[in-house]
Amino acid sequence: MDTTAQHKMETERPEPSGLSQPSAPRLTLSGISKSFPGVRALHNVSLSLYPGQVTALIGENGAGKSTLVKIMTGIYQPDAGEISIDGQATALPSAHAAFGHGITAIHQETVLFDDLSVAENIFLGHAPRTRFGIIDWRTMRKNAREVLETMRAGHIDADTRLKDLGIANKHLVAVARAMSIDARIVIMDEPTAALSMKEIEELFLLIEFLKSEGKAVLFISHKFDEIYRIADRYTVFRDGEMVGEGLLKDASQGQIVRMMVGRNVDHIFPQREPKIGAPVLSVAGLSHPTEFDDIGFELRKGEILGFYGLVGAGRSEVMQAIAGITRTSRGTISLEGQAIAPKSAADSIEAGIVYVPEERGKQGVVIGLPIFQNVSLPSLRRTSKSGVLRLAEEFSLARSYTERLDLRASSLSQDVGTLSGGNQQKVVIAKWLATAPKVIILDEPTKGIDIGSKAAVHGFMAELVAQGLSVIMVSSELPEILGMSDRVVVMREGRIAATYDNKGLDAETLVRTAAGIVA
Amino acid sequence: MKNFFKYREIWLLAGIVLLIGLISTRFPGFANPANLRQVFNDTSILMILALGQMVVILTRSIDLSMASNLCFTGMVVAMLNAAHPAIPIPALIVIALLVGLVLGAINGLLVWRLNIPSIVVTLGTLTIYRGATFVVSGGAWVNADQMSSDFINFQRAAFLGLPVLSWIAIAVIALFFVVMTRTQIGRSIHAIGVNPTASVYAGIDVGRTKFIVFCISGMIGGLAGYLWISRYVIASVEVANGYELNIIAACVIGGISIAGGIGSVGGAVLGALFLGIISNALPVINISPFWQMAISGSAIILAVVLNARGERRQGRIILRKAEAA
Incomplete structure (x- = not known):
């Protein structure tokens, strides 16, 4: 690979005014367009990545970020436009070709092989061979260790199976793989989505390392604090078009948000006047042999109770126990003064507690079933008579709740798989509301969805509590916790660390409590 | 999705009509109603078995023990009949259903309570x-x-122009149709096949549902045991040896996805009919049994290819959305 070519080349793109160019771009995309039947994913977009710099790609869901990543990694071919690497026009007809040009992508859920060792993962496809053409294991292990050490990741044993590593370490392995093929362009697609604070810090150190090695990094994230922390430049996409780019130090958060949404977002969180009543759900001494211990809290009528903590603090596990999905070893749960002991999700639903899980695709909608069947799924006990379904009741149940949520679908018999992500989320919410719950537990309700949809979900939560429901919201996003909760429970390592009234509560207190830092 | 299923079944139906047409060019009497009734009757047992297998496959499981269950239950009712000819036939059918139910429940319990993959459990119980x-039987024949x-x-016995066997098949088809489209258990079977995790959260007991489908396939195996033995009038250890593969083949040809979640009663019935026509017609038009096997095998592969294409269509829709997202 010719790394000196960049010095010879000249930029073909007119320079945006006010940008200081430390060096020529390593990768330039210009005038890229891509359409799919019925959808214009990208229209005449441009993007430049510079060696030794991190460029943040910012945009709402549906802005075309993923399509661009797929074009850069050779998975899709653009309908129009030009790709040049080090100033030379290049085509990326396949993933293999992109790999050959040193372009590598690290995804949200790392695409590696769980059952292979770290060394095999790093060198898969380009393993060192002996002169007989068979894999030279000794050299491979040695090289793997060297790569990991240069990345200050020497704590990872090259012989460990990948599945025994945490997500953060898997990212390290993915980066090590990128290093081993001499990748020059590293794309990180929401790499922090499933990481804890500490792991994110480690990832940032790693990105700093990539910068110091002169790699051009594209960083895709929804989180502004991360973008400002790690990126040098930004490119903003909206509805498949590029609407702005520049140096982050010259742009305020508000300016970028305005570019993203094309309007001012003044207050993202709904204003509400909570009318909090008597306790609805009381949990005391709830314990699990390995996941949580001595959990006690009260949820009152009309209240939003936030659950904050680092990923892995045991919040979802507690909620799953309350929802009857996992069993507890000790403790009591009572709903409106009545002790309940849910043995299955069906028991909890019957009692009036529903749990809306985190992963919409895997745990929420049933793709392949029509909308009305998705909505009625947890309510089948009510819409059927001694085991026989009553379709008319199912339809009217589905209709009344999907209408309330303004679901956009041509027919309730349509497969949910054909709906957009935001509408799928509405189907999930409709399905749980249709069970007429008293308590609704939302686990990361806005994770990975765009700002517009987030606002809709928040507005909807406000409406729910205004109607007298009680909501538990598990969230790892501080603005959401602070913006929505009446009270906040902070969990740390399977225990409740503190419970705060959300009056003058600040983010720092929550983070310190969650991380166990004594002030 | 519903249109899509219809589309797939119409495809299969068209294939069957084409097949009948082709056979008729060599054997003109084949397409006349009396002969088609005969083919339907001959295929009745396979259709019943395919329906029992279908509910299992829909839940991402498989029952390899159906033919062995058929053999065992058939032997039990044949021996009972030989020893006590006075037992009325309806009572024997109930006994066959119960014996089959017990064998199916054993599979179901192992899958549910011990969480063993169904292919392993039923491979064991097959033997x-x-x-x-x-x-x-002590190795003896009845x-x-x-x-x-x-x-x-x-x-x-003929009843309204059809043998009782055909009426039993029609009743079973109707029953399965109602169960799959109009009952809670039918909906649960579909849902856990498509998305087991979401089903758990929706309050469906996945393990119990799997237990129930094995009970269903067991009862079907038992019923087919009586029907088989009384049809071929011999009960031995060799009865229906290897037939589990024909049952699964009928399901696959009928568009039931081995990955679970996708499939319909109509598909299973048509898949069985397709195999039934091949095995009925080809000997009559002097095609060697080896060609029969090759044709059945090709039909399986063709069905899987067509279904995979169908699923890709579906995938493309998702992808397009992923683009927009």
């Missing part, structure tokens, strides 16, 4: 149930002359 047949005439003739 065990056939071995048990040897144990109860021949036609040991069976009562009621036992043999029950399914052959």
Whole structure:
């Protein structure tokens, strides 16, 4: 690979005014367009990545970020436009070709092989061979260790199976793989989505390392604090078009948000006047042999109770126990003064507690079933008579709740798989509301969805509590916790660390409590 | 999705009509109603079995022990009939259903309570149930002359122009249709096949549902046991040896996805009919049994290719959305 070519080349793109160019771009995309039947994913977009710099790609869901990543990694071919690497026009007809040009992508859920060792993962496809053409294991292990050490990741044993590593370490392995093929362009697609604070810090150190090695990094994230922390430049996409780019130090958060949404977002969180009543759900001494211990809290009528903590603090596990999905070893749960002991999700639903899980695709909608069947799924006990379904009741149940949520679908018999992500989320919410719950537990309700949809979900939560429901919201996003909760429970390592009234509560207190830092 | 299923079944139906047409060019009498009724009757047992297998496959499981269950239950009812010819046939059918239910429940319990993959459980019981047949019979056969005439003739009696066997198949098809489209358990079976995790959260007991589908396939195996033995009038350890593969083949040809979640009663019935026509017609038009096997095998592969194409269509829709997202 010719790394000196960049010095010879000249930029073909007119320079945006006010940008200081430390060096020529390593990768330039210009005038890229891509359409799919019925959808214009990208229209005449441009993007430049510079060696030794991190460029943040910012945009709402549906802005075309993923399509661009797929074009850069050779998975899709653009309908129009030009790709040049080090100033030379290049085509990326396949993933293999992109790999050959040193372009590598690290995804949200790392695409590696769980059952292979770290060394095999790093060198898969380009393993060192002996002169007989068979894999030279000794050299491979040695090289793997060297790569990991240069990345200050020497704590990872090259012989460990990948599945025994945490997500953060898997990212390290993915980066090590990128290093081993001499990748020059590293794309990180929401790499922090499933990481804890500490792991994110480690990832940032790693990105700093990539910068110091002169790699051009594209960083895709929804989180502004991360973008400002790690990126040098930004490119903003909206509805498949590029609407702005520049140096982050010259742009305020508000300016970028305005570019993203094309309007001012003044207050993202709904204003509400909570009318909090008597306790609805009381949990005391709830314990699990390995996941949580001595959990006690009260949820009152009309209240939003936030659950904050680092990923892995045991919040979802507690909620799953309350929802009857996992069993507890000790403790009591009572709903409106009545002790309940849910043995299955069906028991909890019957009692009036529903749990809306985190992963919409895997745990929420049933793709392949029509909308009305998705909505009625947890309510089948009510819409059927001694085991026989009553379709008319199912339809009217589905209709009344999907209408309330303004679901956009041509027919309730349509497969949910054909709906957009935001509408799928509405189907999930409709399905749980249709069970007429008293308590609704939302686990990361806005994770990975765009700002517009987030606002809709928040507005909807406000409406729910205004109607007298009680909501538990598990969230790892501080603005959401602070913006929505009446009270906040902070969990740390399977225990409740503190419970705060959300009056003058600040983010720092929550983070310190969650991380166990004594002030 | 519904249109899509219809689309797939119409495809299969068109294939069957084409096949009948092709056969008619060589054997003109094939397409006449009397002969088609005969083909339907001959395929009845396979259709019933395919429906039992279908509910299992829909839940991402498989029941390899159905043919062995059929063999064991068939032997039990044949021996009962030989020893006590006075037992009325409806009572024997109930006994066959119950024996089959017990064998199916054993599979179901192992899958549910011990969480063993169904392919492993039923691979084991496939051998065990056939071995048990040897144990109860001592390796002896029950021949036609040991069976009562009621036992043999029950399914052959004509009723409204069709043999009772055909009516039993029609009743089973109707029952499965109602169960799959109009009952809570039918909906649960579909849902856990498509998305087991979401089903758990929706309050469906996945383990219990799997137990129930194995009970269903067991009862079907038991019912088919009586029907088979009284049709071919011999009970031995070798009965229906290897037939589990025909049952699965009928399901696959009928568009039931081995990955679970996708499939319909109509598909299973048509898949079985397709195989039934091939095995009925080809000998008549002097095509060697080896060609029969090749044709059945090709039909399986063709069906899988067509279904995979169908699923890709579906995938493309998702992808397009992923683009927009």
